[in-house]
Amino acid sequence: MSARSQLPTVRRQSTAFACFALLLSLAWLAPACAAAAPGRWVGAWYMAPQAVTTNPAAPGYLRAPTVDDATVRQIVRPTVSGTALRLHISNRFGSHALHLGAVTIGVARGVGALVPGTLRRVTFGGKPQVEIPPGGTVTSDPVDGPVMARRALAVSLYVPGRVHPRTWHKIAGRVNFLSVRGDHSRDVSGRAFGHRDTNVLWLDGVDVQAPGAWALVAIGDSVTDGMRATLNAQRRWPDDLSRRLRAAGIKHVAVLNAGISGNRLLHDSACYGTRLLARFRRDALHQHGVRAIIVLVGINDIDFGYTPHRRGLDCDAPHVKVTAGELIEGYRQLIVEAHAQGVRIYGATLTPASLPPAREAVRRKVNAWIRSSGAFDAVVDFDAALRDPAHPTRLLPRYDSGDHVHPSDAGYAEMARVVPLGLVRGIGG
Template sequence: MTLMQYSTRQLLQTALFGFLFFNIVSVQIHAQDHFDSRWITTWATSPSSLLPVDEDYQVIENQTLRMIVHSSVGGDSVRLRLANYHGNQPIQIGTVSIALQAQADSIQPGSSKDVNFSGAQSVTIPRGAVILSDPVSFSVPELSNLTVSLYLPNSSGFLTNHALSNQTNYISEVGDHSSSTNLPIASESPAWNLLTAIDVINDNAVTAIATVGDSITDGWGSTLSGNQRWPDHFARRLFADDSIANFAVINAGISGNRVTGEGNLLFGQNLQARFERDVLALNKITHIVLLEGINDIGLPSMEGGESSTAEEIIAGYRNIIARAQARGIRIFGATLTPYEGAVYYTEAGEQIRQEVNHFIRQSGEFDGVIDFDAVVQDPDRPIRIRPAFTEDNLHPNDAGYKAMAEAIDLELFR
């Protein structure tokens, strides 16, 4: 071997070693970012709409989605969770950004940060898959509105979404406007599309409460875009009370959702099917509040079917209780609120509600009880919501949701 051949070989070995070392170190550093024990979910939503059989759905192509979300705990780094659970094809994300909302579709100037995936701006999410973004250095204030903008360069197919967010979101005119201060709006949307969770790094010893349920947890009947759902009120109450630790408060409610089955495609998979994905997969959950079952009773009567029995709903509860407690999570049962006067009220359904509430209050199988029924019922007609608390005799209004949050015994979370 000549000196030149030896030197060339040595240089190649050195270069190869350097390349491998750099990539190994980069992978380790990147992995350590995600393994950081301080990650906590500050916001989440549960995908609802299932793929329609008739293929009649809105398609996004060469447009930007801008979604407005509300944080609970703050942090100094952020990562996003995007999902294509219910899509009918792989979906390409062109660019993603996160920013602080100014008002409506506008962001605070200078607040926008690009979000990458394994170092790249663009990513394709396989059908049925979920992805995490790279961590981004971004200051997330507590109890504040953020915007997440997604540019979709190609035809989206069916979008996994939370259809009824009770929040106005935006779809742009043609083009990538993910970092634009003001979005050129083509239309408004009630849906949170593709985005399912936001995690932050928080230096405090803080954990998360997951509020699990249907439209009453989702906030239907509260002021649009006002963050007046009962979990929003509860988060503000916790943060205002110096006698108790702060918690992230995460909303896993889906309007129309049921414990035992499905009906309308807008209302998602039944709770037992979605529980792992929508609740247990989130970061640092230590407590769950479960308020669900009224749609198992009421919706079938509007669909020509029979209501779930109390025994069927209770069996569903026991499944959820066991899976939560197996993870060391404390789970509190919330009583089903009154619904006389609602569009799907029946006397037979009311009897089922009473049987379910008796189980919640008396069985001892939950780790605690939150008696929302007692909070919102009309003292003169207990099977009906107090008139000042509702517009439709089923869903509380802002005042009703606030009363629910104010009535929760904080000792459950100490």
């Protein structure tokens, strides 16, 4: 059952002027101006959920902040425009029910604040509160009113009681906010949100009602997750790709980032999430409106078999030395699953990571197969775009963030630039 968000009363004679002003200044329109037109939902923003490790040896940066009768405010940027939106909130890895006392959304402004007049309550089956059972996910009622692609929105979740989050996305790529005690979901000023974090708690995704639109999912490891990209700048390669598509007039394609830093194709990790083979359906194929997927994964599979064992929490375990053949078999499984659902799947070559010779040989074999096998529907050659021609095992210096594995902002922009636009043109919604 859907329910419209509650809005301030607007006099009928002033509705036309108010709507015009809101469209110009806020790009967020009240239902009094336009109700959501019938249309299909499409995923417009996503962060792949991960389990928060409960290992007592986990360092602080692997521990989610405790939420003690407080409000979490998180910033999202839908990548396609539409007539309404809805939220997905996940307790997928929780061991106890998650109770939300209030949820709101509004246009973000500054540090934790909202643009006045844009705050909307979010309901679930017509109710302002919701309880999510362990392992569950809920979808909100639609919030009507036009949504502008890439306009920052603030989603606020009031969590009564003391909660230790077990479902998060560790690297948000931006700053999010936690309030002092109490329900501050309707705080427009942002003054209550003094604590800052760079992760996402519980928020699973945002759908937009957008007839004719469809979603491209970028799935992989830290290079897709945007490790070492400039914080708050939206400089991950899927962000750059979204901007590039819109600049080229391709405004009906949403770009969803399903990267998880440290993720592997073949093996789970206590810190880096479920293996991509196991999460592929949830994080890619089950996205609303998905029509194409770009897969970039495998470098951690190659590398972690050689990293030293650690006492206590060993994030790189299991230390399995994988072969090119094993990775190729994993890619073939992804291809079969995507094609069974009628989704195109594009293989991306593994980028240079300054690997020692034995590991580099596996990377080259994998890339040769991706380029020549014809198994994927198309190839996105990130390796060729970023490698140093004089030293092909390394990133070109201007594309190196400094750790010789993750691209710089310029490197991420180059990755977006080499995605052929023909891979998205002509795909129907």
